[in-house]
Amino acid sequence: MLSSLDHVFRLRAWTVRSHKGKYYVSTEDHPKSWGRAYKTLRAATTAIARHLEREFVDRARRFS
Secondary structure, three states: OHHHOOOOOOOOOEEEEEEOOEEEEEEOOOOOOOOOOEOOHHHHHHHHHHHHHHHHHHHHHHHO
């Protein structure tokens, strides 16, 4: 049953911080280095989604 599944990858965890109306993102690996400021929560979470997509594609490419 499980043999028909594609590969499964555990992706990096991210944290979002709100400060003075702006949103900042950071990986769990580096909680003290925050990225650039985003105006909206949607923009911050979309940036995280782009990072996760890149990470998934890179791993899948290396694995195949």
